[in-house]
Amino acid sequence: MSDQTAISVHELVKNFGPVEAVRGIDLEVRPGEIFGFLGPNGAGKSTTINILCTLMRATSGSATVAGIDVDHDPAAVRSRIGLVFQDPSLDQQLTARENLEFHAFVYDVPASTRKQRIAEVLEMVELTDRTDSVVMTYSGGMRRRLEIARGMLHTPDVLFLDEPTIGLDPQTRRHIWGYLGELPKRAGVTIFMTTHYMDEAEYCDRIAIIDHGEIQAIGTPDELKKMVGGDVVSITTSDNVAALPQIEAIAGAKPIADNGTLRVEVPDGAGFVPRLVRETTVEVTSVAFRRPSLDDVFLKLTGRAIREEEAGSTDMMRMMGRAWMGRGRR
Amino acid sequence: MSAPNGVMARTAAAERGRRKGTLWPTVRAIYIIWYRDVLRYWRDRARLVASLAQPLLFLIVFGTGLSSALSGAGGLGGAAGAAAGLTYTQFIFPGIIGMSVLFSAIFASMSIVWDREFGFLKEVLVAPIDRSAVAIGKSLGGATQAMVQGLILLILAPVIGVKLTLGSVVALVPLVFVLAFALSSMGVAIASRMKSMQGFQVVVNFLMMPMFFLSGALFPLNGLPTWMTVLTRLDPATYGMDPLRRVVLGGAGLPSVALDRLGLTLFDTVLPIVAEAAILLGFGIVMLAIAVRNFRVRD
Secondary structure, rough: OOOOEEEEEEEEEEEEEEEEEEEEEEEEOOOOOOEEEEEOOOOOHHHHHHHOOOOOOOOOEEEEEEEEEEOOOHHHHHHEEEEEEOOOOOOOOEEEEEEHHHHHOOOOOOHHHHHHHHHHHHHHHOOOOHOOHHHHHOHHHHHEEEEEEEHHHOOOEEEEEEEOOOOOHHHHHHHHHHHHHHHHHHHHOOEEEEEEOHHHOOOOEEEEEEOOEEEEEEEHHHHHOOOOOEEEEEEEEHHHHHHHHHHHHHOOEEEEEEEEEEEEEEHHHHHHHHHOOOOOOOOEEEEEEOOOOHHHHHHHHHHHOHHHHHHHHHHHHHHHHHHHHHOOOO | OOHHHHHHHHHHHHHHHHHHHHHHHHHHHHHHHHHHHHHHHHHOOOOOOOOOOHHHEEEEEHHHHHHHHHHHOOOOOHHHHHOOOOHHHHHHHHHHHHHHHHHHHHHHHOOHEEEEEHHHHHHEEEEEEOHHHHHHHHHHHHHHHHHHHHHHHHHHHHOOOOOOHHHHHHHHHHHHHHHHHHHHHHHHHHHHOOOOHHHHHHHHHHHHHHHHOOOOOOOOOOOHHHHHHHHHHHOOHHHHHHHHHHHOOOOOOHHHHHHHHHOOOEOEEEEOOOHHHHHHHHHHHHHHHHHHHHHHOOO
């Protein structure tokens, strides 16, 4: 295995019949990195992760994980990776220990270290006191933590997480990120994850933005935000129609009216605000400026926002599905 | 000449090493997949008890009802049963054991579809193990559960008035296992292609129930109309029911003449139990091979 890359993807293509899910992706992930794959639902994130995890075969192109070609030796790749799926994959009728023992068996964790590893990973996600509880009694966040622990049990080189926090409440999401953020330092693992939550992408060392099966940009969150070029200023005035040409003159860019607020991109927000207040004749009722978010980056690259309400309804269905299936299960 | 020989010897050794290396993880994986099924089965004792309800209903209500009706009409299936003083309930007792095995085996192996729906199957499919372990482990897990579900009914033998001998019980264990394995493998083969629970009802209605009714669990299979004779002989469960009946009722003291008249015939010859078991085993292995192939397919 080369020390340079944990994951290397070259011109990867995946078609489902006439549908082009992934259209020629190139990327490299360095060891010890937290690499985020950001994009709306249906952008090709899960397809890519499935190919890298050897669950699917690419139509064309190549990929290596931990230096091993995913198409030539899928079994070797599987033994070197850990996986946390989008949907839960625990046996809810077994205890945490039993789930981990099953995993240790199929991943060939030596019998001599099995017990100790199980104790270690459970401690890492603070589930030691629930070791012998049946998973059905766990909350959604605890299940996720157990899945992360399981993914780390066989000390993988790369941990793949497909939407690791989908359907969880914001507090639990932050909690999960507390564990994930520490993993590369603690366990020397590389993390490759997908998400459509913009705020989560901020935790990543580097991000690839994917849309319509193509990578739109790769870089650190800061690098990507610099693509927007400056600060985003939101202004409300007593008369937006009169204020608009004046703001345009000061900012040198045309503001966008959005829901009673005028939004404009300027190179330097701190310098712009005093000038705005001084030079406009219309009364300014509020001004706020912020650093551009990844939302703004995404908007700029794709011409549309990641539709959160769309994601929200999918999450809702997923949660309802879980609740229903959880009840239906005996 | 000696150099190539040395190379060949080394290659052979490496090959052996590799084969040993791939076989052991598969065996280990089969074990843990089997163990998980048995553990879940054991933990779910409510299901274990509930699953006895249906056989009891058949034996007590259905059996008693038909016994009374048939005794008025001159006894079971003509002379054979009546001559031996066999009640209808006693006649169907081995068949109900077979039914319990049939239903349990298919339900247990169909848990793969549940596993798929609830996500656990993914954990198994991405593991660095040969996919054959999934099929074999599931098949053996289902077979184990079905075998227990069938054999547990033997405790009812005294109530039904069927005498069990040590010999008949010992003979029953492998016979029940072969039936359980064959049907469980069939279930795994079907489940390996099933993506959702929707198809499950179809399997129950168009496979499980016909297999049960045509298996000879409830009536003797000799002297039927030709079309039905053909169907019964095509039903793999038939080759499991007949040995059970012959062993249970033979052990209970039914004369061999009467046994032979009840026995399953193929082209007018009574099949030996060993042949029936071999047919079942062959069917099970073919089904398992199909399941293994289905699991090895990658999108």
